[in-house]
Amino acid sequence: xxxxxxxxxxxxxxxxxxxxxxxxxxxxxxxxxxxxxxxxxxxxxxxxxxxxxxxxxxxxxxxxxxxxxxxxxxxxxxxxxxxxxxxxxxxxxxxxxxxxxxxxxxxxxxxxxxxxxxxxxxxxxxxxxxxxxxxxxxxxxxxxxxxxxxxxxxxxxxxxxxxxxxxxxxxxxxxxxxxxxxxxxxxxxxxxxxxxxxxxxxxxxxxxxxxxxxxxxxxx
Amino acid sequence: xxxxxxxxxxxxxxxxxxxxxxxxxxxxxxxxxxxxxxxxxxxxxxxxxxxxxxxxxxxxxxxxxxxxxxxxxxxxxxxxxxxxxxxxxx
Numbered sequence: 001x002x003x004x005x006x007x008x009x010x011x012x013x014x015x016x017x018x019x020x021x022x023x024x025x026x027x028x029x030x031x032x033x034x035x036x037x038x039x040x041x042x043x044x045x046x047x048x049x050x051x052x053x054x055x056x057x058x059x060x061x062x063x064x065x066x067x068x069x070x071x072x073x074x075x076x077x078x079x080x081x082x083x084x085x086x087x088x089x090x091x092x093x094x095x096x097x098x099x100x101x102x103x104x105x106x107x108x109x110x111x112x113x114x115x116x117x118x119x120x121x122x123x124x125x126x127x128x129x130x131x132x133x134x135x136x137x138x139x140x141x142x143x144x145x146x147x148x149x150x151x152x153x154x155x156x157x158x159x160x161x162x163x164x165x166x167x168x169x170x171x172x173x174x175x176x177x178x179x180x181x182x183x184x185x186x187x188x189x190x191x192x193x194x195x196x197x198x199x200x201x202x203x204x205x206x207x208x209x210x211x212x213x214x215x216x217x218x219x220x
Numbered sequence: 221x222x223x224x225x226x227x228x229x230x231x232x233x234x235x236x237x238x239x240x241x242x243x244x245x246x247x248x249x250x251x252x253x254x255x256x257x258x259x260x261x262x263x264x265x266x267x268x269x270x271x272x273x274x275x276x277x278x279x280x281x282x283x284x285x286x287x288x289x290x291x292x293x294x295x296x297x298x299x300x301x302x303x304x305x306x307x308x309x310x
Contacts, residue, residue, distance in 0.1 A: 027293075027297045028290070031285060031293050032290075036282070053289075060296070061296065064300045114235070115234065115235060116231070116235075118231070121229075121230060130229065131229035131230060131232070132230045133260075136266075137262060137266050142272075145275070145276050146279050151279055151280055154273075154277055154280060158280075169277065174280045174282060175282055176278065198235070198237070198239070201238060201270055201273055204273050205273040208269070208273060208276070
């Protein structure tokens with residue numbers, strides 16, 4: 001009820017028209033864009049991979065059944081994510097997952113966590129520069145940043161993350177979703193979304209630092 | 221060298237980078253953040269490395285749907301469309 005009315009994008013308008021007209025390409029386009037992510041998201045709500053598959057399939061059917069009533073008050077993507085989140089949450093509750101994902105996130109996010117090793121900084125009572133860098137970061141070899149081996153290091157670092165952090169950084173940085181979309185899909189607050197993203201990015205940065213600096217040390 | 225009480229330290233700054241990049245800092249905090257960067261090359265490097273991290277993470281490949289699942293969904297779509305707008309009987 002507040003703010004500017006949402007303006008439907010040309011992309012959304014074409015997809016919605018395609019779905020309503022029964023154009024398979026429009027549906028294939030949506031499935032290719034979102035299905036893999038939706039499956040991972042569903043698995044945060046329900047434990048069983050088979051149930052997660054079901055939830056996503058049901059979501060697609062609900063999208064088709066509801067498309068005539070879709071009024072374009074949000075983006076098509078956000079609308080799909082809302083259907084997914086509602087179904088997955090209901091199913092997760094029925095499945096009896098002991099603690100809902102969103103509650104888990106709220107608990108995680110509330111705990112303070114230094115994302116840079118405290119030993120990298122001077123002491124609080126340092127006479128000159130309290131809490132300034134003792135071991136400052138050194139420049140990375142820019143030309144190596146997108147090399148295959150570097151990307152493998154990043155992939156490995158993502159695997160090590162707690163699942164909530166991993167999903168947020170995947171959606172935001174690998175798939176390029178915006179913050180609102182991630183909040184909608186995972187049913188988390190904007191503040192918690194940022195906390196998870198921050199921790200995830202900081203850990204990946206640390207992994208890259210170890211990788212680049214370890215190599216420098218060996219070369220010397 | 222006088223230290224102003226509410227200056228951001230490097231140790232604090234590294235925890236604010238994401239809020240900064242997301243535009244979620246209050247204007248006063250944003251100003252203090254940027255003032256710190258003017259005088260601290262190490263923190264400039266840190267912020268740059270987080271940007272580099274975001275850029276490199278964006279170069280990872282997205283997951284794709286399994287072909288069999290895709291086929292099944294497209295079949296469901298055709299079924300839905302037939303029931304949705306019934307044409308002349310075959």
